[in-house]
Amino acid sequence: MTEEIIIAGFGGQGVLSLGKILAYSGIMQDQEVSWMPSYGPEMRGGTANVTVILSDDRINSPVLNEFDTAIILNQQSMDKFESMVKPGGLLIYDPNGISHHPERKDIKIATIEGAKEASELNNKKTFNMVIMGAFLKIHPIVLMENVHKGLEKSLPQRHHHMIPLNEKAIKVGMKKVKVIHDYKKLVAEE
Amino acid sequence: MEEVKLMKGNEAMAEAAIRAGVDAYFGYPITPQSEVIEYLMHEEPFKRTGMVVLQAESELAAINMVYGAAACGKKAMTSSSSPGISLKLEGISYMAGAELPCLIANVMRGGPGLGTIQPGQSDYFQAVKGGGHGDYNLIVLAPSTVQEMADFVDLGFDLAFKYRNPVMILSDGAIGQMMEKVILPEQKERLSNEEIIKHYGNWATTGKPESRESNIITSLDLKPELQEIHNQHLQNKFKTAEKNEVRYEQIQCEDADYILVAYGTSARISQKVVQLGREKGLKIGLLRPITLWPFPKKIISELADHAKGFLSVEMSAGQMVEDVLLAVEGKVPVAHFGRMGGMIASPSEVLDAVEKEINKI
Numbered sequence: 001m002t003e004e005i006i007i008a009g010f011g012g013q014g015v016l017s018l019g020k021i022l023a024y025s026g027i028m029q030d031q032e033v034s035w036m037p038s039y040g041p042e043m044r045g046g047t048a049n050v051t052v053i054l055s056d057d058r059i060n061s062p063v064l065n066e067f068d069t070a071i072i073l074n075q076q077s078m079d080k081f082e083s084m085v086k087p088g089g090l091l092i093y094d095p096n097g098i099s100h101h102p103e104r105k106d107i108k109i110a111t112i113e114g115a116k117e118a119s120e121l122n123n124k125k126t127f128n129m130v131i132m133g134a135f136l137k138i139h140p141i142v143l144m145e146n147v148h149k150g151l152e153k154s155l156p157q158r159h160h161h162m163i164p165l166n167e168k169a170i171k172v173g174m175k176k177v178k179v180i181h182d183y184k185k186l187v188a189e190e
Numbered sequence: 191m192e193e194v195k196l197m198k199g200n201e202a203m204a205e206a207a208i209r210a211g212v213d214a215y216f217g218y219p220i221t222p223q224s225e226v227i228e229y230l231m232h233e234e235p236f237k238r239t240g241m242v243v244l245q246a247e248s249e250l251a252a253i254n255m256v257y258g259a260a261a262c263g264k265k266a267m268t269s270s271s272s273p274g275i276s277l278k279l280e281g282i283s284y285m286a287g288a289e290l291p292c293l294i295a296n297v298m299r300g301g302p303g304l305g306t307i308q309p310g311q312s313d314y315f316q317a318v319k320g321g322g323h324g325d326y327n328l329i330v331l332a333p334s335t336v337q338e339m340a341d342f343v344d345l346g347f348d349l350a351f352k353y354r355n356p357v358m359i360l361s362d363g364a365i366g367q368m369m370e371k372v373i374l375p376e377q378k379e380r381l382s383n384e385e386i387i388k389h390y391g392n393w394a395t396t397g398k399p400e401s402r403e404s405n406i407i408t409s410l411d412l413k414p415e416l417q418e419i420h421n422q423h424l425q426n427k428f429k430t431a432e433k434n435e436v437r438y439e440q441i442q443c444e445d446a447d448y449i450l451v452a453y454g455t456s457a458r459i460s461q462k463v464v465q466l467g468r469e470k471g472l473k474i475g476l477l478r479p480i481t482l483w484p485f486p487k488k489i490i491s492e493l494a495d496h497a498k499g500f501l502s503v504e505m506s507a508g509q510m511v512e513d514v515l516l517a518v519e520g521k522v523p524v525a526h527f528g529r530m531g532g533m534i535a536s537p538s539e540v541l542d543a544v545e546k547e548i549n550k551i
Contacts, residue, residue: 020369024196027371033196035369039222039307060461062368065536153196 001056003141004064006081008049009073014128017154018071019050021132025142025150026054036062047076054141071135073114075099088183092135109181110138117172126169133173144170193374199339199365200225202372203269203295206340208235210347211378212293213264214242216255220271221307222363223297227269239380249274253281253294260290261407263386263394265347269295271363272313273304275321282356283322286424287409289393291350293343294328295359297366300505300532308532309363309455314509317360318483325421327428329357329435330482332453336370338480344375349435351390353427360482362505364455364534437480438489442468446475448548449493451514452503453479455534460503462537467544474544482510490517498551499523503540506530523551 005022009015016037023033036051051067053059070081072093078100085091087106094114095101102109112134118127136142142150147170151163197205204226207215217227227245235241242259246252252268259266270278275296285292296317300310315321317330329349331342339361346357381389383396395405411417442464443449452460457478467474477493479486494500499522502511508526515524527543529535 020196023369027194027196033369033371035196036364037367039363039367059370060465061459061463061537062370063364063455063459063534063536064462065538 001054001141002059003054003069003139004067005052005054005069005071006049006064006067006084007052007071007073008047008077008081011046011048013048013073014125015048015073016050018128018132019052020154021147021150022052022054022142023150024153025146028146028149028153029142031056032059034059034062047074049077049081069135069139071131073131078102090138092131092138092177094131105181106183107181108138108179108183110134110177110179112173112177114173117176118169121165121169121172123165123169126165129166129169130173130176133170133175134177135173136170137174137177138179195372195374196369197336197372198225198367198369199333199336199361200297200367201229202336202340202374203343203359203361204229205233205374206343207267208233208239208241209375209377210344211239211265211380212241212267212343212347213380214244214255214259214266216244216246216252216259216266216268218246218249218252218270218274220274222299222309222366223269223271223295225366226295226297239377241380249277250281253278253285256292256294257281257285257288257290260285260292261288261395263383263390263396265291265293265381267293267295267343269297271297271299271307272301272310275313275316279316279322282328283320283324283326284409285356286322286326286328287324288407289354289424290356290407291347291354291390292356293346293350293359294356295361298360298362300530306532307363309505309534310530310532311362311454311456311505312507312509312530313360314482314504314506317358318485318513326424327355327431327483329353329355329431329484330360331357331437332360332480332482333365334454334457334478336365336368336372339365340372340374344378349431353431354393355427355431360454362454363532432484435481436484436486436488438486439478439480440489441476441478443475443477443493446473447496447498448472448474448544449497449500450474450476450503450540450544451479451490451500451510452476453482453510456503456505459535459537459540463503463540463544466537466541472544472548479510485513485517487513487517490514491519491521494518494521497522499525499547501544501547502526503535504528505534523547
């Protein structure tokens with residue numbers, strides 16, 4: 001199994017740490033992983049994105065131009081990455097702040113109101129974990145016990161008391177994610 | 191038990207330096223390699239192993255501090271990115287002339303000039319053809335994974351002391367910035383002066399006992415007759431290294447009738463290209479030089495007896511392609527594909543280039 005993922009949004013949304021937690025969760029189940037960020041000034045206030053690959057085999061290119069999954073958290077990223085989802089792939093996005101919704105018919109599209117759910121959890125920083133939950137509900141590529149270990153590994157000790165809240169946020173994401181378009185169903189209808 | 195960590199290439203190299211028993215790191219920050227000194231300062235190896243970590247006032251100061259430490263037989267290293275390496279070249283040439291071992295890492299960014307902070311591979315000529323003045327070579331190691339960023343520190347110092355010559359790790363911003371799984375080496379002890387003499391010979395300025403003459407570390411000899419003899423000695427060393435130290439990896443070259451040649455990040459992308467090409471029925475393979483100097487000429491020449499052509503894939507306008515051309519000796523066509531200025535080629539555009547070149551043959 002190989003899952004090639006792009007996570008893209010604004011700097012400060014926790015895009016890079018979401019990628020890191022996914023990567024660590026992959027390591028916890030003995031997978032090969034790579035985490036390739038955008039870096040430099042583009043991260044500071046501008047758009048941030050990270051390519052994360054989890055695989056049972058040696059990973060070749062950490063830089064990709066098509067993805068199994070795109071997790072998209074702002075309009076600029078939607079404009080850039082919608083076309084880069086492989087046919088039959090998955091696009092998950094937070095509709096908050098999106099003016100041009102995805103139009104692809106040959107992929108699965110899901111929405112998660114991450115910002116809204118995070119504020120209902122009274123902690124806006126849980127945003128990225130809500131998003132991760134939404135993704136893992138549709139593509140359960142890592143087991144929750146490994147996500148737990150991944151959180152332990154990637155968060156510094158002083159933040160470990162936040163792990164239960166993060167896990168709660170993941171569960172909220174799993175519950176609230178909505179598949180709004182599925183190419184498979186469309187194929188079946190035809 | 192093996193310690194598996196998720197680390198950036200820059201961090202893995204820094205941690206590997208502590209564990210290799212390195213005595214001193216002197217550096218000056220520059221994107222995309224600032225995590226090296228950042229990590230070292232955070233880890234405080236001066237408390238763990240006694241390793242010195244110092245932010246110099248400039249790249250020039252840093253390389254000359256390395257010269258000083260190396261002259262004492264210490265394992266000293268520095269790292270920078272392209273413009274910073276240009277500043278260090280005078281010191282690097284002096285160290286090659288004075289036969290001082292050291293490790294220099296270049297986490298390349300796009301150039302020329304200040305260029306960009308995004309990844310590049312346009313310092314190939316600078317690394318393998320000299321860069322500094324005079325007839326010298328660096329042994330140049332090209333990591334293509336975070337694991338190799340860690341592994342090449344110890345290997346680099348082994349080679350540096352074996353040949354009493356500077357060794358360079360030629361990496362790029364992508365390998366430096368990305369995180370992968372890495373298995374860290376065991377902690378090695380730093381060496382005492384007695385151990386330095388025992389392991390590496392009695393050439394360093396470790397303190398003069400009455401039993402021997404002074405050890406003099408210099409690259410200067412004003413008598414041309416003697417300077418030529420010194421140069422011949424250096425050239426003999428380089429010939430030995432060319433014979434013994436070539437390293438490379440072949441990926442699906444056995445039955446390939448078209449071969450990509452790439453190192454570092456471009457080699458990672460090219461592995462994907464080989465996979466995608468094979469899925470389309472193209473018999474392509476990848477030759478990945480691990481040492482850029484000495485360059486794996488012999489294997490490329492051998493592959494040229496069977497393959498119909500070569501494509502050098504680099505994040506440059508075409509530098510390594512010249513060494514591929516020399517190695518192929520005109521037997522088959524050699525082409526180049528590159529992106530510049532911090533742009534990284536996507537696997538599909540490289541595959542398009544491969545198909546275009548194959549169709550020309």
